[in-house]
Structure formats: C-alpha cells, structure tokens
Amino acid sequence: MNIPLLSAITLIGTSFTVGAFAQSQIPVNPVSMVNQFEATNGKFEGYRRSGAKGICATGEFIGSPEGRALSVASVFSGKPIPVVVRFSVGGANPKAADNTKSQRNMSLQFTLPNGEQWLMGNISAPVFGSATPQQLMASLAARQPDPATKAPDPAKIKAFTDANPEVLLQGKYLASQPVPASFSSVNYWGVHAFSFTNPSGVKQFGKWVFEPVNGTQGLSDEEAKEKGGNFLFDDLRQRVKSGKVAFNFNLELAQPGDKLDDATVPLPEGRKKINLGVLKVTSVSDDDKGACLTVNFNPMVMPKGVEPSNDPMLSARAAPYAVALGRRLSEGAKQ
C-alpha cells in the first residue's frame, strides 16, 4: 500500500471517528463538508444548503459615536450605509415550518465606500453548534440518515453527543426559547469573536448581537400552532411597511482571559455592552428574488478596522459557503 493511499484512508477513517477526533487539526475539505451537509440534511437544488427558506430585504445602517471610537472601519462613519438583509429559517429545507423552535438567521451585506464590504451570518442563538469544522463534520456524519431506515441512528447520535456535549448547547438554548413571533423580534448573535481597531491602533475583541429596537417577542405554543407554517414573510413585509423593523448593533466587550476561539462558548455574563449603531430594514422583496440571491455572506469578508479572531469555525465557514454557492449557480440559484 503506498503512503498517499494510506494517508487518504487514515483521513477518511479519522473523519468519522467520534469524540477525540474533535481536537484534530486535519483540514476539512470544503467539498466534503458540503457533500456531508447534503447527505445529512437533504439536497434541494438551487437553494442554500443552510437557511434555505429565506427572504431578501434592504435597509441602512448608521454607526454611532461609540462605534467610531472603537474602530476606524468606514461602516461606523455615521453616514447611512446601504445594507442587504436576508432573513431565513434554519435548515436545508426550503419549505421548513415557521412555527417551530428552530434557528432563525439574519445575514447582512454592508456596502461600504472604496469597494469594501462587510458580510455576516448572524443566528438566533448565542452559540454555534460546533467548535471546529472537524467537529461539525463528525456531527453531521453522526446524524446522517441510515440508508435502510431513512432515519438517523439514535445510538450514533448519542455516542457523538456524549463525547462532544458542547454541540448540544445551541439546541438547548433554542428549545428554551419561544417560537419567534417575527424575523424582526428575535436577537441575532455573530457568535464568533472579532477585533476592532481604534484610531490609535488599539485593538478590542468582542462578540456582537443585533437586538430588536422594539424588544423581542415570542409566541406561546398555542399561538405558534395557530400561526401555521408560513407566516414569517408576510409578517416581515407588514412590519417593515409600518417602519418598525430596526436592530441595535451591540458589541459585548471581551476582557483578558475570555475564550475567543470557540463559538460554542459565549462571553461571560455581565460583560460591558456598547452600541455600534442602528440597522433599519426599509424594504422587503415582494417575491423570491432580491439582491441576496448570489451573496454568500462569507463571514471572513470584513472592512479595514475589523479583524477575525483565530476561531477555527469562523474561518472554516468561508470555503463551504463558496462551494455551496457555486453548486447553486450551476443548478439555477433560488432564494
């Protein structure tokens, strides 16, 4: 057996070993990652492999004096910055129900002067579902439906989660919250740490959250049942029309010793929070089109004055997003 083949077999074997493997530094091939997403969650041609059921909106962001003091990034200039906003329901199914306690997403594209952009993928939980791309691959593999039963094997899932309990934190948080009454009435966290550089060159790490200006609003189980599986798009259109959809872009400031390289760990409670500005959503697409269609919301695209942390899950989101976009374009991209 030649060495490259042995290495390949070792790599494949390692990829599906549960537990200790989570700490492996072996890079995850983004094509394999997208393949695994499709194998586990199903393939819906043209749609995003995650957050498939979505709607496109536009708005503007106005940065605050606190934002300007924190970072030289042009986004905080105080001038209106056009923003493309995509709201979505978590998962790969474009017909996912709106009335379940699943994840909601708010992805953003800030169009900045001098050709800069800031792309973000924010989620309605303070933590991500995996700490590393290797752990995400193994998590997806553990949940892949068995070809015979067409359902995931509970024993495989239990073995994986017993060895990697942090992957349950996101689901536990979502289960503890009510079904969001609206895309506009739930918090959206960035989950990863980023650093911000001020005019004197001083860097400050933090984790952000977009919080509805008018507060959060959830549905009781009874209300959620009555709403049915398709109410979020019309609700958003109505609320935006009445001018009531806005979010405070807030940053929790990290302190020395805080864990910054793990998106399954939020900053400790009570960290100082500052307001970086307000995002107002001003229009919503009437149909399933809009400016979002080919934006991949790669969270590694950011302006000068903002830098990524060394969170391995943050950088690992970039390539699979791009691979998935390439596939969508080949298939005929859908919202």
Added chain:
Amino acid sequence: MLNKRRNFILVAAGSLVSGFAIAQKPSQNLVLDSDPSAIALGYVSDVKKIDTNKFPQYALGQNCAACTLFQGTAKDADAPCLAFGGKAVSAKGWCSAWVKKG
C-alpha cells in the same frame, strides 16, 4: 456623411482601445493572498503557489477563470469573485472553493 462615418470609426476604435485597457488594467480592489478571507479559502493569486499537500483536491486546469464564482470573461486578468463579496481575484488564481464553470 463622411464626418459621421469618421466619427463612428473613431468611436469604435476608441472602444476597442478602452476595452483592451479595461481587460488588462488590474483591479484596485484585488484580494491579496495575505487577506484573512483569502487564507480562509486557501486562495493564491497564482496556481503555481498552491500547497498541494494542504489542498490535494487541486487538479491541473483549475483556476479562477474556469470557476463558476469568477465574474469575468476569458480575457480578464482579474474579475470580481462571488466567494469574496465581489472583490477581484486573479484569473490565474485558485481557492479551495473552486467549482467548475458550467
């Protein structure tokens, strides 16, 4: 009539020249190999710089110009790439998100 014809020829010639200039002029908003987003995607501005140990999926013939995410034509030295939020990449470049142009 002659003037009109002369003008047409001048405009057409001018368009060809400026078209050529646009195709050859490097974008001011190019992705650099050292950008965090480039490192995350394993982007290199020249396929000759690919670390094939790190990216064994690279195959001969793959480059940005042949990728579906590249928003330029075959003549463009660089063009915006959808993987980088519209920033431009080199036609001779490559990244780990490469998808064959359909």
